[in-house]
Amino acid sequence: MSHGLLLSFEITILVLAIFLGFEVISKVPTLLHTPLMSGTNAIHGIVIVGAMLVAGADHKDTLTTIIGLIAVVLASANVVGGFVVTDRMLEMFKKRERKEPDS
Amino acid sequence: MSRETTNLLYLVTIVTFVLALRFLSNPATARRGNQIGAVGMLIAIVVTFLQDAAMSYWEIGVGMAIGGTFGAVAARKVRMTAMPQMVALFNGVGGGAAALIALAEFHNIAPHPGTLQKDISASIVLSAIIGSISFAGSMVAFAKLQELVGGRPVVYPLQQATNALLFAAVAAAGIAIVAGTERQWLMWALVAGALLFGVLFVLPIGGADMPVVISLLNAFTGLAAAATGFELENNVLIVSGMLVGASGTLLTILMGRAMNRSIANVLFGAFGQLAPSATGAAAGTVDGQVRSASAEDVAVMLAYAHKVVFVPGYGMAVAQAQHDVHALAALLEARGVEVSYAIHPVAGRMPGHMNVLLAEANVPYPQLKEMDDANSEFPRTDVALVIGANDVVNPDARNNQGSPIYGMPILNVDQSQQVVVLKRSMNPGFAGIENPLFLNPKTVMLFGDAKESVDKLAASVKAL
Numbered sequence: 001m002s003h004g005l006l007l008s009f010e011i012t013i014l015v016l017a018i019f020l021g022f023e024v025i026s027k028v029p030t031l032l033h034t035p036l037m038s039g040t041n042a043i044h045g046i047v048i049v050g051a052m053l054v055a056g057a058d059h060k061d062t063l064t065t066i067i068g069l070i071a072v073v074l075a076s077a078n079v080v081g082g083f084v085v086t087d088r089m090l091e092m093f094k095k096r097e098r099k100e101p102d103s
Numbered sequence: 104m105s106r107e108t109t110n111l112l113y114l115v116t117i118v119t120f121v122l123a124l125r126f127l128s129n130p131a132t133a134r135r136g137n138q139i140g141a142v143g144m145l146i147a148i149v150v151t152f153l154q155d156a157a158m159s160y161w162e163i164g165v166g167m168a169i170g171g172t173f174g175a176v177a178a179r180k181v182r183m184t185a186m187p188q189m190v191a192l193f194n195g196v197g198g199g200a201a202a203l204i205a206l207a208e209f210h211n212i213a214p215h216p217g218t219l220q221k222d223i224s225a226s227i228v229l230s231a232i233i234g235s236i237s238f239a240g241s242m243v244a245f246a247k248l249q250e251l252v253g254g255r256p257v258v259y260p261l262q263q264a265t266n267a268l269l270f271a272a273v274a275a276a277g278i279a280i281v282a283g284t285e286r287q288w289l290m291w292a293l294v295a296g297a298l299l300f301g302v303l304f305v306l307p308i309g310g311a312d313m314p315v316v317i318s319l320l321n322a323f324t325g326l327a328a329a330a331t332g333f334e335l336e337n338n339v340l341i342v343s344g345m346l347v348g349a350s351g352t353l354l355t356i357l358m359g360r361a362m363n364r365s366i367a368n369v370l371f372g373a374f375g376q377l378a379p380s381a382t383g384a385a386a387g388t389v390d391g392q393v394r395s396a397s398a399e400d401v402a403v404m405l406a407y408a409h410k411v412v413f414v415p416g417y418g419m420a421v422a423q424a425q426h427d428v429h430a431l432a433a434l435l436e437a438r439g440v441e442v443s444y445a446i447h448p449v450a451g452r453m454p455g456h457m458n459v460l461l462a463e464a465n466v467p468y469p470q471l472k473e474m475d476d477a478n479s480e481f482p483r484t485d486v487a488l489v490i491g492a493n494d495v496v497n498p499d500a501r502n503n504q505g506s507p508i509y510g511m512p513i514l515n516v517d518q519s520q521q522v523v524v525l526k527r528s529m530n531p532g533f534a535g536i537e538n539p540l541f542l543n544p545k546t547v548m549l550f551g552d553a554k555e556s557v558d559k560l561a562a563s564v565k566a567l
Contacts (some may be wrong), residue, residue: 003453007153007222011334012177017329017342019562021349024121028128029133029269031471033354033484039127039137040350043120044324045144045193046343047200050166050331054207055166056158064211065159066278069166071203075171078549082435084178085189090134 028080042082048075104153104181108415108517113339120343126348147339170196183463184420187452188248191241191317194324201327202294208334209290221281223334228277229331231290232297237323239301245319247305248452256309263295263371269300289320308370309507314453315358315369320352324455342352353394358449393529396547396557401523402563404536408485410441412477414514415457416450418526422553425464428490433559434467438564443470445487445514447495477514489540491525507536522546525556 028036055068104113119139124135137375140394148167150152152158174193181189194315213218226430246252273296276289302542319372325347332340405411413432421424433441444466451458461471474479481487489496492514500513529548540546549556 001460003220003222004357006336007333010336010338012339014341014345017345017509018349020121020316021124022353024124024346025128025350025353031455031458032127032130032133033357034126034135034186034190034453034459035133035455036124036350037318037354038186039123039140040347040354041136041190041194041197042144043123043140043322043327043343044197044321044347045118045202045323046120046147046340047197047328047331048144049147049151049337050162050204050328050340051200052148054204054336054489056123056160056212057164057211062183063209064207065162066209067203067210067506069162071200071207072163072166073170073173074196074203075200077166077174078170078193078200079144079174079491080151080171081174081178081189081193082197083137083185085193086137087177088183089186089459090137092344092459097263099149 037085038086038089042079042086044077045079045082048072048079049056051075104148106154109150109154110338112477113147113337114148116143116147116339117342119146120346122318122446123548124346139161143497148421150268161564165251169373173214174178182423183460185249185425186459187314187317187456188245189288190453191245191248191320194321195238198241198320198327200234200235201230201324201331202234202238203296204331205234205334205509206290206294210287212285222282224285226333228280228293230334231275231294232277233323233330234327235294236295236301236304237320237327239298240305240316240320240323243302243305244313248313257306258423262303262307263296266300266303269296269303273297273300305371310397313449314449314456315355315366317453318351318355319366319370322348322355325349325351327439340408354382355356388407393541396523398549399563401547401549402560402567404486404521404523405488405560406433406438406564406567408440410480410484411435411486411488412472412480412484412494412516412519413442413444414450414487414489414492414516415446415461416490416495417452418493418553420451420460420491422491424490424554424557425460425466427554427557427561429461429464429466429522431557431564432470434561436565443472443477443480444534445472445474445480447474447492448494449512450492474512476512478518481515481518485521487516487519487522489524489526490557493526493538494536497536498538498540498543499538503510503539517543517545520545524548525553526550527552 003087049073055059055065120143123136123140125134132462155415214429225263273293276293280289305316325344328344329341330346333342359369385435413428419428423508434440444461446457458471496506496510496515500508500511517540524546526548528550541548
């Protein structure tokens, strides 16, 4: 596929993703704003894929590899920390739902 | 695994992320949504490992172990009150990763300047700039929330002009790179400039506006990830990054709306510029007597009321007083007092901050009133008990045009029969603004740590 054609597809999915992003979260209640922010925070940890690609790509340059590996470390912290923090927040919502009948 | 197969498997990840966001919009399914997202992330990582391209598996594995361990330990150990700065921190490292990927990618093509496609170099420049701003800005937000630096806005002469100039210089460097000046030093200078801009951009923003800033920086990191996707021609990065960019932007707008201020006003406007003079003016004009009361007096007031509304704020979060607050509410309810909680959308340091804390303390959902419902109830309320909230109950937002928070919707606690304010001292709040509510003849102050004060109240109510 030519570079220009690929770019046009990329721009298409980008624009569709914008609408999808607005659409999917527009119904989130205030109650869940903090977990939502934290959850999306974990999702942008997907940069870890980019970090792996540049750190692991077939090149001879040491500096590229080193910078790439630091990016892997940072992105991993983003992914794991993001999901764990969100889970801890949401765990509390769950706990309350279970206890509500007997309170 | 061929690139086509990889791309199709990445689509599975994209679908899980969309489902994750959808499930997050309902309390009953939210936790499952987050878990689905985590599974999708795992799929993306495994798929990336299985690509045809040569991979330094060992080094990447070690890097993941280091970062992952740090993330897991930090996220597990943090107390619920410190969640906002944790979100800022994890957001920052994500932005930092995007900026570093841009640096590495640009360095990788260094031996052949001039061969780069314009759209690739533009993506590299964008992810480097946005990622660096997000990283530096998030770190400043983290430092402010962790109180490593003061929460007050930092202002100095010609601030706006300096920031604008700096940003123009960064943008010029970016344009030069895209135009063909593919020099390594220029890229490093661009990143350094963007980092500095990130710091200067968040420094003048007052602590009370930090939730909006974190939300915006969250959207920034999403955009940086999407730009990284263009740079590496990778669909999962483009879509996932943009999903976060769009949802983060929407959330930022919703929060701005809750404060009745435009995002531009939050970022560049009144707070930084007005706060010092307005604080001075308010301190000069406000006079009146602060009345303080003992826990016993307040306990009597509460126990013999018909209707009590609790107004929690950051003070409750800091003192970890949510369980004690719920215990006090239970005692009052046992005496037949009607208790509810008035939740301001930006109370605390993040939207929904109070909801999360009160959820932890098992407060029943129906007792949590959002701002409009709460405000219609205050005229029928005997006692409003303000627990460590300040700016969100400041009547200056209604009455004083000179106040930096003028126009922000507040909880009208001053319409209830009596107001009790639990506060550590007479110091102005995080935003550094005087609050005439404390001088209102209806108001009594109960000084001390929120947790200790609430415990004392509970003990006194029990003793009645």
